Amino acid sequence: MTRDEIDTPAVVIDTARVEANLARAQAYADAHGLTLRPHIKTHKLPMWAKRQLELGAVGITCQKLGEAEVMADSGITDIFIPYNILGAAKLERLAALHDRITVAVAADSDVTVAGYAARFTDPAHPLPVVVECDTGAARCGVATTDELVALAHAIEAAPGLTFEGIMTYPPRGRMAEVNAMLGEAKAALVAAGLPPRRISNGGSPDLYHAAEVTNATEHRPGTYIYSDRMQAAFGLGTLDDCALTVLTTVVSHPTPGRIVLDAGSKALAADTSPAPGHGDIVEYPGAVITGLSEEHAVVDVSACDRIPAIGEKVRVIPNHVCVVSNLFDVVHLVSGDEVTVVPVAARGLLA
Amino acid sequence: MTRDEIDTPAVVIDTARVEANLARAQAYADAHGLTLRPHIKTHKLPMWAKRQLELGAVGITCQKLGEAEVMADSGITDIFIPYNILGAAKLERLAALHDRITVAVAADSDVTVAGYAARFTDPAHPLPVVVECDTGAARCGVATTDELVALAHAIEAAPGLTFEGIMTYPPRGRMAEVNAMLGEAKAALVAAGLPPRRISNGGSPDLYHAAEVTNATEHRPGTYIYSDRMQAAFGLGTLDDCALTVLTTVVSHPTPGRIVLDAGSKALAADTSPAPGHGDIVEYPGAVITGLSEEHAVVDVSACDRIPAIGEKVRVIPNHVCVVSNLFDVVHLVSGDEVTVVPVAARGLLA
Numbered sequence: 177m178t179r180d181e182i183d184t185p186a187v188v189i190d191t192a193r194v195e196a197n198l199a200r201a202q203a204y205a206d207a208h209g210l211t212l213r214p215h216i217k218t219h220k221l222p223m224w225a226k227r228q229l230e231l232g233a234v235g236i237t238c239q240k241l242g243e244a245e246v247m248a249d250s251g252i253t254d255i256f257i258p259y260n261i262l263g264a265a266k267l268e269r270l271a272a273l274h275d276r277i278t279v280a281v282a283a284d285s286d287v288t289v290a291g292y293a294a295r296f297t298d299p300a301h302p303l304p305v306v307v308e309c310d311t312g313a314a315r316c317g318v319a320t321t322d323e324l325v326a327l328a329h330a331i332e333a334a335p336g337l338t339f340e341g342i343m344t345y346p347p348r349g350r351m352a353e354v355n356a357m358l359g360e361a362k363a364a365l366v367a368a369g370l371p372p373r374r375i376s377n378g379g380s381p382d383l384y385h386a387a388e389v390t391n392a393t394e395h396r397p398g399t400y401i402y403s404d405r406m407q408a409a410f411g412l413g414t415l416d417d418c419a420l421t422v423l424t425t426v427v428s429h430p431t432p433g434r435i436v437l438d439a440g441s442k443a444l445a446a447d448t449s450p451a452p453g454h455g456d457i458v459e460y461p462g463a464v465i466t467g468l469s470e471e472h473a474v475v476d477v478s479a480c481d482r483i484p485a486i487g488e489k490v491r492v493i494p495n496h497v498c499v500v501s502n503l504f505d506v507v508h509l510v511s512g513d514e515v516t517v518v519p520v521a522a523r524g525l526l527a
Numbered sequence: 528m529t530r531d532e533i534d535t536p537a538v539v540i541d542t543a544r545v546e547a548n549l550a551r552a553q554a555y556a557d558a559h560g561l562t563l564r565p566h567i568k569t570h571k572l573p574m575w576a577k578r579q580l581e582l583g584a585v586g587i588t589c590q591k592l593g594e595a596e597v598m599a600d601s602g603i604t605d606i607f608i609p610y611n612i613l614g615a616a617k618l619e620r621l622a623a624l625h626d627r628i629t630v631a632v633a634a635d636s637d638v639t640v641a642g643y644a645a646r647f648t649d650p651a652h653p654l655p656v657v658v659e660c661d662t663g664a665a666r667c668g669v670a671t672t673d674e675l676v677a678l679a680h681a682i683e684a685a686p687g688l689t690f691e692g693i694m695t696y697p698p699r700g701r702m703a704e705v706n707a708m709l710g711e712a713k714a715a716l717v718a719a720g721l722p723p724r725r726i727s728n729g730g731s732p733d734l735y736h737a738a739e740v741t742n743a744t745e746h747r748p749g750t751y752i753y754s755d756r757m758q759a760a761f762g763l764g765t766l767d768d769c770a771l772t773v774l775t776t777v778v779s780h781p782t783p784g785r786i787v788l789d790a791g792s793k794a795l796a797a798d799t800s801p802a803p804g805h806g807d808i809v810e811y812p813g814a815v816i817t818g819l820s821e822e823h824a825v826v827d828v829s830a831c832d833r834i835p836a837i838g839e840k841v842r843v844i845p846n847h848v849c850v851v852s853n854l855f856d857v858v859h860l861v862s863g864d865e866v867t868v869v870p871v872a873a874r875g876l877l878a
Contacts, residue, residue, distance in 0.1 A: 287837040486638040
C-alpha cells in the first residue's frame, strides 16, 4: 500500500515524529536522572511500548487490566496499573497477571485494599500496592497524609500485599506544590516506618518540568509519544511535533465558505481543546472545524487563501489523540513512502 | 450470565424499552401514513435493524458503506446511504453492494455525480441517486433549487444513474420551514420534468412532529430506538424511555462529596447535552458527573441523600447514545433476568 491508497477516514502516524518525540523525552529524562514509565493509553500498541522500553523506560503503565493483558501477551514484564481494581472478576484477572509478570496496582480506600488482601495471600509472592494521593487534580486519591499512612499500614499488614509507595495524577502547571505534597507524604511514611520504594508522578503537559518534582522516583507520560492539539496548546512542543493525524476526504463544498470532511466524532471524538474548533487541518492552516456530527466535520474555510477540492484528502490533528487511537481498529504507520498497517491491539479494552 | 455477573464498564440494553420505543414510533408513523427508514447508526446491530423492518420500516439507512455491508451480509435488502461516496475504493464497494441489494446514495455536487456516472454505466441496472438539500442545518446539501435541478439533470443524463429524489438532514424544531423548502424543491423538480420519487427527511428529536413535514415521503430516525440524555432534553420522551445505559462501578470516594466511576470518555464519550454534566446516574438522581477523563468519571454527590458505596454498580444514561454504541465491542441485552451478549457488528466502520 502507498500513502495515496489509504482510504479515509484513517489514522496516519509519522514514525519519524514518533521517534523524535520519544528520543526527546528520554534525553530529558536521562539528563535529569528521571525514570520514565510511559502510559500506553495514547498508542495502545505493543510495538511502541517495546520501543519506549528499548530507549530506557523502566516499565510501562496501563490504566486497565485488559490493556495490561495485551501488553503482557506481547512480552512486556513490568506493568503498573494506577487504578483501584475492584470485584471478583477483575481480581482473578489481576492474579493471573501477577503470576506471570511484575505488576503493581493502586488503592485509595480500605475497600480496595481489603479486596486485594482477600485475594492475594501468599507472603512469598506479595502483590505490590501503591497508594494514590490527590495532589490537587481532584480525581482519585487520598486527601490527607493520615489517610495515606493508615492505608499503607493496612497494605503492609496484609500477608499477601506489600506497600510499594505512592502515586499521583497531578494538576497541570503546579510542580512546586505537587513536589511539596509528595515530600510531606514521603516524610509521614518514613516517620511511620513505611518508606516508599516508588513515588510515581504523571502527565505529558508538564513532562519537560517533571524533574522539578524532585521527590518523584518515576514519571508516567502518555500523550507525549504522538502529542495533539491540546498538548500543543498546553505548551508541549508545537503542532509540528504531532505524529498522529486523521486522514480525511473533502466530501462536500456546499457554500463558498464551508466544506465538509468524512471524519466526524466517530473519528475525531468530541473532546475539546483550549484552541478553537475540533482539530487542525494540516494543509489549510486558516480552516476551522466548527462542528462535528458522527460522520461529518463542518469546516469554515472563509479565512483560507485556497480551498481544498471535493475529493481531496487532508490531514487533521485531533484535539485529543488518546481517544482517537481508541476509535480505529488499525493505524497506518508512514515512514517515507512505506506504509504499514498495524492493528490497535489494546483498543476498546475498557475493563 | 446473570445481570450481577456483568463486569464493568459495560453497555446494558433494556429490551422492553427498545420494543416500547420502536412500537411507539411505528404506531405514530402508521397513524400518520408516514414511512420509516430507520438509521442504524444508533444501534449498529443487524438484529434491531431486522426488528425495525418487521414492525413496518420500508428499509434502513446507513451512513457509511461499511455499515451497509454488514447489514447486507445479515440479509437486509434495501439500504439508503445518505452520503457523498467518493474515490475509487469506495465506488468499487458501492458497486458490489449495488449488485446484490437495493441501494441508493446521495450527492450534493457535480464531482460526486461524475464519480457515480463514471463507475455506474449499465442502463439496465442504474444506481439510484438522491440529491441532498440543505434546509437550514448547514452541513451538506445544495443551497438553491437551481443547483438541485442542475444536479438532478446531470444524474438523469448519466446512462447508469437514475434520479431518485431528494433528502435533507433538517434543523431541529423547524418543521414548517423544512416542509416549505422541500415543497419548493419538489415543485421545481416537477416543473423541470424530474418529479422526485423519494423525499427523505430525518432526525429523532422531531420524530413525533415528522408528519408535519407533509412533503416528505419517508423519515430516517436513528436515536429514537435507545434515546439518550440529549434526546430527552430535546423533548423526545423522558429519561425513563432511555433503553441503553452504561453499567459502571464506583471505584473511589476520596472526599464526602465526590465519587469516581470506572467509565470515562472511553465509555461515555465527551459529547455534551443541554443538561449539565456527562450523564445521568439512574440510581442517584441528584448526582452530577462533573468531569470525564479517559477511564474515570468524577461525580459530585453532595446533593444526594445517599451515596453509593465503593464497589457498587450504578447505571449511567449517556449524553449521546450513538457514539457509545461505537465504543463497545459487545452489548448486553437484558430482558428480565436473562442477559444476552451481542457483538456490535457495525461498530467502528468509518469508511
